[in-house]
Amino acid sequence: xxxxxxxxxxxxxxxxxxxxxxxxxxxxxxxxxxxxxxxxxxxxxxxxxxxxxxxxxxxxxxxxxxxxxxxxxxxxxxxxxxxxxxxxxxxxxxxxxxxxxxxxxxxxxxxxxxxxxxxxxxxxxxxxxxxxxxxxxxxxxxxxxxxxxxxxxxxxxxxxxxxxxxxxxxxxxxxxxxxxxxxxxxxxxxxxxxxxxxxxxxxxxxxxxxxxxxxxxxxxxxxxxxxxxxxxxxxxxxxxxxxxxxxxxxxxxxxxxxxxxxxxxxxxxxxxxxxxxxxxxxxxxxxxxxxxxxxxxxxxxxxxxxxxxxxxxxxxxxxxxxxxxxxxxxxxxxxxxxxxxxxxxxxxxxxxxxxxxxxxxxxxxxxxxxxxxxxxxxxxxxxxxxxxxxxxxxxxxxxxxxxxxxxxxxxxxxxxxxxxxxxxxxxxx
Numbered sequence: 001x002x003x004x005x006x007x008x009x010x011x012x013x014x015x016x017x018x019x020x021x022x023x024x025x026x027x028x029x030x031x032x033x034x035x036x037x038x039x040x041x042x043x044x045x046x047x048x049x050x051x052x053x054x055x056x057x058x059x060x061x062x063x064x065x066x067x068x069x070x071x072x073x074x075x076x077x078x079x080x081x082x083x084x085x086x087x088x089x090x091x092x093x094x095x096x097x098x099x100x101x102x103x104x105x106x107x108x109x110x111x112x113x114x115x116x117x118x119x120x121x122x123x124x125x126x127x128x129x130x131x132x133x134x135x136x137x138x139x140x141x142x143x144x145x146x147x148x149x150x151x152x153x154x155x156x157x158x159x160x161x162x163x164x165x166x167x168x169x170x171x172x173x174x175x176x177x178x179x180x181x182x183x184x185x186x187x188x189x190x191x192x193x194x195x196x197x198x199x200x201x202x203x204x205x206x207x208x209x210x211x212x213x214x215x216x217x218x219x220x221x222x223x224x225x226x227x228x229x230x231x232x233x234x235x236x237x238x239x240x241x242x243x244x245x246x247x248x249x250x251x252x253x254x255x256x257x258x259x260x261x262x263x264x265x266x267x268x269x270x271x272x273x274x275x276x277x278x279x280x281x282x283x284x285x286x287x288x289x290x291x292x293x294x295x296x297x298x299x300x301x302x303x304x305x306x307x308x309x310x311x312x313x314x315x316x317x318x319x320x321x322x323x324x325x326x327x328x329x330x331x332x333x334x335x336x337x338x339x340x341x342x343x344x345x346x347x348x349x350x351x352x353x354x355x356x357x358x359x360x361x362x363x364x365x366x367x368x369x370x371x372x373x374x375x376x377x378x379x380x381x382x383x384x385x386x387x388x389x390x391x392x393x394x395x396x397x398x399x400x401x402x403x404x405x406x407x408x409x410x411x412x413x414x415x416x417x418x419x420x421x422x423x424x425x426x427x428x429x
Contacts, residue, residue: 001069001414002026004201005216005405006056007209007398008075008145009033010095010230013052015059016401020069020409023424025396029062031055037092043099046092049081049147053089056148060198068201071152072408074212074400075145077167080121082138082184083147087156090135093144095119100127102321114169117318121168125184134184142186143167145206153196153203160186161193162251163208173251190251192411204411209400210235210260211252215418216403217367217394218425221256224363226352226383226391227399228372232266234356235259242360245319253418261355262318266348267372269312269325270296270379273344277337293375299338300345300378308334308343312351341378349382356387366391369399395426 006015010033017027035051060071078096081089094100101111101118110127111118125141128134142150142158150158162176165188170180178185193205207215210227214235219225225235241249241257250258265272274296278289307329314325327343366389373380374397384391396402406421415421 002065002067003405003409003414004060004063004068004071005212005398005401005403005408006059006071006073006145006148007212007401007404008052008056008073008148009209009400010076010097013055013059014398014401015056015063016396016398016405017063017068018402018405020414021424023426025398025402027063028398029059031059041100043102045095045097045099047095047144049089049091049093049144052093052144053148053151056152060152064199064201066200069414070405070408070412071198071201071203072212072404072406072411073145073149073152073203073206074209074404074407075143075148075206077143077164077208077210078119078121079144080124080141080168081144081147082135082141083158084135084137085139085156087150087158089147090138094121094124094128098124100124103127105130116169118321122170122180122182125168125182138184140186141184143206146186149195149203149206152198154198155196158186159193159195159205160188161205161207162188162190163211164206166251167208173249173257176251192407194411202408202412204408207404207407208250210250211258212400212403212407213369214252214258214403215406215422216399216401216425217369218422218427219367220419220422222363223365223367224356224361224387226366226368226373226387227370228267228348228368228376228379229370230266230268232263232348232352232370232372234261234352236356236359236361236363238359238361242358244358246317246355247358259359259361261352261358263313263348263351263355264315264317265312265325266351267370269314269348270344270372270376272314273340296341297376297378299341301381303338303342306334306339306342306346307331308339310340310343310347312344312347345376345379345382348379349386352383353386363389365389368393371397392427395428
C-alpha cells in the first residue's frame with residue numbers, strides 16, 4: 001500500500017509517494033513555487049493561492065494510483081489566505097515572510113500590540129482589518145495547505161490542525177482554543193481528522209511544516225531535530241515544555257508539544273555570504289559567477305578554527321526584529337574569505353546550540369534535515385562538534401512531505417500512532 005504527502009513550501013511544492021510497509025520513497029514530484037505577486041510595498045510578501053493549488057493538483061494527479069490509502073498535507077505555517085463561504089480563495093496568500101506586522105501602529109507596531117510577531121496570521125489579519133484590506137466576501141482564513149487539502153478533499157470549509165492554528169498567534173495550546181473571538185477564525189482540531197476524499201483516497205487535515213518535518217525525520221522526546229533551510233530550527237518533543245524567551249512551544253500530537261528555537265536567517269546567512277563573494281567576482285571581472293558553495297565548504301574544512309566572530313542574525317529575531325548581524329574581532333591575520341566562511345558556519349551552529357540550551361532538555365540522538373545540512377558537510381561537522389553527538393540524516397530529502405504522509409497513515413488506521421509509523425523511516429542520506 002502507498003501514501004501521498006504534499007508540502008507547500010515558500011519556494012517549492014513537493015509531493016512524495018511512499019511505501020507504507022517499508023518506508024521506501026517510490027516517487028517524488030516537485031514544482032517551483034513561482035507564484036509571487038509583485039507589490040509596491042517592500043514589506044509585503046504575497047503569493048497566488050489558486051496558482052499554488054493548480055500545482056498541488058498536478059502533483060496529486062502525478063502521484064495517485066489505486067493503491068494509495070491516504071493523503072496528507074503540510075506547508076508554510078503562519079501565513080493566511082481568506083476564503084469565501086464556498087471555500088474559494090478571495091485574497092492573496094500573505095506568507096510568513098510578510099512584514100506588515102512591523103509597521104507602525106499607534107506608539108508601537110501591529111505585532112507588538114498583540115504581543116506577537118510579524119508574519120503570524122492573526123497579526124496579518126489585524127493589520128488587514130484595521131486598514132480595510134479584508135475582501136468583502138471573505139468569511140474565514142486558513143493556511144495555504146489547509147486550503148489545498150480542503151479543495152482536494154472536495155470540502156468547502158477549512159478545518160485547521162492545532163499545529164497550524166497556534167502558528168497564527170492568539171492561541172492557547174493548553175486548551176486548544178484561540179484566546180480572541182473573531183468570526184474569521186477557522187474551526188480547529190487536534191485529531192487525525194479526515195476532510196474528504198480525492199478519487200478513492202481519504203485526505204486528512206494538514207499539519208504545520210515544523211511538526212511534519214519532526215515526524216518525517218523520526219523526532220521524539222529523546223531525539224533532537226536540527227533543520228537548516230532558509231531559516232533554521234532546533235526542535236524536541238516534550239510533555240512538560242519549558243517556556244522562555246526565544247523558545248516557542250508548539251502543539252504536536254496528543255498531549256505532547258514541540259519546543260522550538262527558530263533562526264530567521266539560518267541557511268540564508270550562508271547564502272548571503274555566497275552572494276557577497278559572487279557579487280565581488282562579478283564586480284571585478286564583469287562576468288557572472290557560478291555557484292561557489294563547494295569551494296566555500298572546502299575553505300571551511302581547511303580552517304578548523306577562527307578568531308573572527310560572526311553574529312548571523314541579519315534578519316533580526318522574532319522577539320527583536322531590529323537586531324542585526326555583525327562581523328567582529330577582525331584582525332590583519334583573519335580578514336580573508338576562508339575565515340569568513342568558517343566564522344559563518346560557527347555562528348550558525350552556535351545560534352542553534354544556544355537556543356537548545358534554553359530548553360533544559362536531554363537528548364540521546366540528533367537528527368538533521370534540510371538542504372542546508374545535506375549540502376554542507378562543514379556545517380554538519382560543526383554541529384556534531386557543538387552538540388557532541390553523531391548526526392543522522394534520513395535517506396530521503398523530503399522530510400516534511402514524508403512526515404505528512406506518515407501522519408495520514410495514522411489517520412487511516414494503518415499505524416496505531418506516530419511512533420509506530422516512524423519505525424519505517426530509513427537513514428543514511
